[in-house]
Amino acid sequence: MSVPRRTRVKICGLTRAEDIDAAVAAGADALGFVLWPGSKRAVDLEHLAELSARVPAFVTRVGLFVDQSPAFIAACAPHLDLLQFHGDESPTFCAAAPRPWIKALRMRDGIDLHAAAADYAGARGLLLDAYKPGVPGGTGETFDWARIPASLAAPVILAGGLTAANVAEAIATVRPLAVDVSGGVELAPGIKQAELIGDFLRGVMAADDRLRRMAN
Numbered sequence: 001m002s003v004p005r006r007t008r009v010k011i012c013g014l015t016r017a018e019d020i021d022a023a024v025a026a027g028a029d030a031l032g033f034v035l036w037p038g039s040k041r042a043v044d045l046e047h048l049a050e051l052s053a054r055v056p057a058f059v060t061r062v063g064l065f066v067d068q069s070p071a072f073i074a075a076c077a078p079h080l081d082l083l084q085f086h087g088d089e090s091p092t093f094c095a096a097a098p099r100p101w102i103k104a105l106r107m108r109d110g111i112d113l114h115a116a117a118a119d120y121a122g123a124r125g126l127l128l129d130a131y132k133p134g135v136p137g138g139t140g141e142t143f144d145w146a147r148i149p150a151s152l153a154a155p156v157i158l159a160g161g162l163t164a165a166n167v168a169e170a171i172a173t174v175r176p177l178a179v180d181v182s183g184g185v186e187l188a189p190g191i192k193q194a195e196l197i198g199d200f201l202r203g204v205m206a207a208d209d210r211l212r213r214m215a216n
């Protein structure tokens, strides 16, 4: 009988060395750095280089962009392992990326996830996030996880308003490849709290353990 895989965890919106250390120590699989200057969690290229150098092997460094130039993305790429396109980037734009990439899709009413999965077939995953008009991401809001079809032909990274309190239900509902959190583990935008990060990772591990017990 197959054993449910471990749910991967991305901690996003990191701006401080101590928060990188806390996320790595808690067992995060990926760390997200927001390169979009309109975010309160944004880092610039120089800061990215400094923070990226602190990330150990086997932890994925994710750079997050919103409709930014290929030249800027190329300048950031040496410090990143994975690109997250969080704007209206076309499949052609994404396919030209200098690194493996994931596409963020904001769950606005009427979105056709099957069509999007076909359009962005080159993505290493689809990050499904809450939709809030005028706010590209980091909303701190959830969406109806039941809207995600189990048959979606793409690895799902679930995002949007996740916390230690709701992540188990999110995993049981969606059974995503990974979960992504930003606001749910911070005291203020870009300022993470180690205890909240630990609580979140423990919530993910408890959810996975429960699914394993159910499978046996």
Ligand SMILES: O=C(O)c1ccccc1NCC(=O)[C@H](O)[C@H](O)COP(=O)(O)O
Binding pocket: 012, 013, 032, 034, 036, 039, 040, 041, 064, 066, 086, 129, 136, 137, 138, 139, 140, 141, 159, 160, 161, 162, 180, 181, 182, 183, 184
């Ligand atoms: O985090 C931001 O400030 C942000 C700004 C603009 C585009 C995307 C942004 N974050 C993308 C992420 O991957 C977040 O982790 C995701 O939206 C979930 O955020 P939250 O609801 O706060 O957990």
